[in-house]
Amino acid sequence: MSEPGVARLFSALVPPEEVVASLRAELARHPEGPSSRRLRWAAPENWHVTLGFYGRDDIAARTGWLRRRLAGHAAPVLRLEAGGTFRGVLWIGVRGSGLGQLAEAARSDERVPAEHAFHGHLTLARGHAPAALAVWARLLAEYRSPEWIADEAVLMRSDPGERGPAYTTVVRFPLGRPVAGEPS
Secondary structure, X not given: OOOOOEEEEEEEEOOOHHHHHHHXXXXXXXXXXXXXXXXXXXXXXXXXXXXXXXXXXXXXXXXXXXXXXXXXXXXXXXXXXXXXXXXXXXXXXXXXXXXXXXXXXXXXXXOOOHHHOOOOEEEEEEOOOHHHHHHHHHHOOOOEOOOEEOOEEEEEEEEOOOOOOEXXXXXXXXXXXXXXXXXX
């Protein structure tokens, strides 16, 4: 039974459609194709860059907390680039000026162990096939998306589903003027 006003929550940046389209085209151009049966692929409509994960939390309280934490933060200029893997996950990296500071502001625990330090990424697939994950990471090693300005962060809820979680935007938080400079 669920508690009213409580949900599994996280904060994120969502890439715009032109970046999603670029990454989808890159995945589709490889002979292995994104339908590799040995991996569970994230649906493109669920692609996001997690800033902070909060678990089951009160929506109103987390909204107020996140609004205060993100106030005054500039919009980072971002780019997806270079695939990689960790713990059964295939991801594409995310680089950009100000991304680390934004993620730090969105974290709920400043005492994060080094092994859980922020590593900007967008999860593409999961699986227990290390060789398949490694092949895809190599295929995506040189990929670079168009740059985009992440002019808002979102608080999202995650609800379980038969084909994986469904993510719903709960609140949008506008960010300030873009951070000067290129994605780093």
